[in-house]
Amino acid sequence: MIEAERLMLRYPTGKVALSGVSLRIEPGEFVYLTGESGAGKSSLLRLIYGGVRPTSGSMRVHGLDMRQVKETKVRELRRRIGIVFQDHKLLFSRTVFENVALPLRVQGWTTERLIPRVRKVLEYVGLADRLWAYPEALSGGEQQRVAIARAMTANPPLLLADEPTGNLDIDTARLVLDYLVGLNRQGTTVIMSTHDLHLLESHPARIVQLHAGALVGGAA
Ligand SMILES: Nc1ncnc2c1ncn2[C@@H]1O[C@H](COP(=O)(O)OP(=O)(O)O)[C@@H](O)[C@H]1O
Ligand SMILES: [Mg+2]
Numbered sequence: 001m002i003e004a005e006r007l008m009l010r011y012p013t014g015k016v017a018l019s020g021v022s023l024r025i026e027p028g029e030f031v032y033l034t035g036e037s038g039a040g041k042s043s044l045l046r047l048i049y050g051g052v053r054p055t056s057g058s059m060r061v062h063g064l065d066m067r068q069v070k071e072t073k074v075r076e077l078r079r080r081i082g083i084v085f086q087d088h089k090l091l092f093s094r095t096v097f098e099n100v101a102l103p104l105r106v107q108g109w110t111t112e113r114l115i116p117r118v119r120k121v122l123e124y125v126g127l128a129d130r131l132w133a134y135p136e137a138l139s140g141g142e143q144q145r146v147a148i149a150r151a152m153t154a155n156p157p158l159l160l161a162d163e164p165t166g167n168l169d170i171d172t173a174r175l176v177l178d179y180l181v182g183l184n185r186q187g188t189t190v191i192m193s194t195h196d197l198h199l200l201e202s203h204p205a206r207i208v209q210l211h212a213g214a215l216v217g218g219a220a
């Protein structure tokens with residue numbers, strides 16, 4: 001699903017965020033991406049969804065060469081990737097329904113078709129009764145569960161979660177992790193960055209560790 005060879009990313013500021021990263025991730029895996037703040041976790045996830053392009057080396061995602069691929073192909077790729085961020089990025093002026101519906105709205109789904117699908121993914125995260133609420137009426141943990149529902153809406157084969165539990169208490173964090181693990185058991189490849197090592201103990205899985213932009217473990 002993901003193949004990187006001697007991947008290097010230098011930002012326009014000159015900062016080298018990643019260098020010499022070689023990594024393979026197979027379909028169906030659950031992978032933790034760990035490392036200190038500034039280690040390059042978000043940068044690696046950004047490379048995977050085409051938010052930035054590799055400076056050198058190679059990177060293939062779903063068979064696409066991420067150095068050469070055209071922007072239109074990147075947009076297509078993104079429809080097959082669900083993304084959850086630490087600060088969830090929900091739209092506060094829209095209902096939970098509209099937030100979760102968004103990935104399929106952009107694909108032209110009508111409201112009639114959307115309602116059962118949105119209800120189903122909200123049921124998965126235990127929030128089907130909050131369909132018409134606004135995000136500000138929800139707790140931080142509930143908002144993050146809505147963000148997971150939104151990332152699932154289009155049923156993507158790959159889900160990237162960038163410190164999705166960073167702002168949550170430990171019980172809520174475990175719950176969020178449980179949802180991601182459940183999705184993985186249904187076949188979704190999940191890559192989750194975290195620096196919360198306690199969390200990893202509740203669901204042991206492959207750990208890919210970055211330090212100062214280089215891999216220090218878990219490459220194979
Ligand atoms: N847009 C950017 N422009 C320049 N430097 C950046 C940018 N984003 C991140 N960096 C730098 O790249 C390094 C890796 O950052 P990041 O991938 O965010 O690490 P992590 O997610 O592990 O905390 C850091 O030194 C950070 O300051
Ligand atoms: Mg980060």
